[in-house]
Amino acid sequence: GLRKNEAMSLTFNDYDGKRVNIWRQLKRSSHSEFTVLKSPTSKRTVALDKATIELLNEQLDKYKDMPGFSADWFLFGGYKPLSLTSIDRVKKEAIEKSGLPYIRIHDFRHSHASYLIDKGVNMYKISKRLGHSSITITMDRYGHLLDRQEDEILDAIENG
Template sequence: MIEIPEFLRDELKEYLDRLYGIPLDERIFPIGQEAVQHKMKRNSEKAGVKKIRVHDLRHSHVAYLINRGVEPLIIKERLGHNDIRITLNTYGHLYPSKQRTIADMLDADVKKANIRTEYTDNADRTKKQREDDLLFAYMFRLKDGSEDSSFL
């Protein structure tokens, strides 16, 4: 079960009110998959766009959610996936690269914390600043496991 927006709830209620007396075990939309596919194909052609499949609507919904900043775990839950890997493997390409954002964030944090990134005399550094310097050095260990402490 997923939450739907109020506008859609209102439209469904209006539709159901017109179907007064529909049995609870009957489908709300008495139409088969082939009919839906046929209507979508016909309407895609009328609109002059490439063929849109029913699954494309799901994909577009996920793209919209990603663009609006919805977390992957919430999207996983909404789609009914049992494993986050299914969600990320299927829709991961839709996530924009955040590499520049991360680099800018690190620059801002280093400047804000007054972390020393090149060699200067330790005498003028407070204990907290020296601890931050060491943490920074730890975060940027070389890939082979050695540490580049040339700036300490």
């Protein structure tokens, strides 16, 4: 559920083995400059699932034996952040190989939010995870997905 520029700014200092600390973002036009987050509530700690933790630990194991390694190295890229064009190129190749329709990297953020809603996660918690400045933003963007949960309302009415 991170924005691309938030993910690209993450270093091993920002990773504690279970969560990542989001506190800055890579400037859109830069490979080495950072800027403040979109809003004050974008500063957050995001819990990670087991599969992501395994991948990040593999990254750490790969990098930690390299000469000059430090926890200031980037989770995605090593001593410097992976370029945004590299990310887009790899995504484009994966899409072409899979035969799936084109999607933007940001669409994964929307898919993440939609998945959490479908699984019944509280909207307030989703809003915090995404770093939205208010739950209103989350509701305006994803509230239509709650319409599918009418069975929950009927169950509450019929079963008390």
